[in-house]
Amino acid sequence: xxxxxxxxxxxxxxxxxxxxxxxxxxxxxxxxxxxxxxxxxxxxxxxxxxxxxxxxxxxxxxxxxxxxxxxxxxxxxxxx
Numbered sequence: 001x002x003x004x005x006x007x008x009x010x011x012x013x014x015x016x017x018x019x020x021x022x023x024x025x026x027x028x029x030x031x032x033x034x035x036x037x038x039x040x041x042x043x044x045x046x047x048x049x050x051x052x053x054x055x056x057x058x059x060x061x062x063x064x065x066x067x068x069x070x071x072x073x074x075x076x077x078x079x080x
Contacts, residue, residue: 004040
């Protein structure tokens with residue numbers, strides 16, 4: 001599973017070189033944004049069906065904390 005995104009402020013400005021956390025099901029990964037605010041990670045999803053994904057930015061002196069939750073669906077293609 002490839003997870004990617006962009007960290008921006010409320011005006012759309014990129015937030016560079018900040019740490020975010022991605023929690024996929026019960027495993028947490030720490031990522032750092034690029035100078036353009038982008039981040040990505042490739043992981044193996046061990047759950048067939050729904051995978052819960054939570055993104056957390058803990059904030060900084062300039063920005064407040066933010067959390068986003070989503071669900072990804074993976075199909076069992078090995079048995080088809």
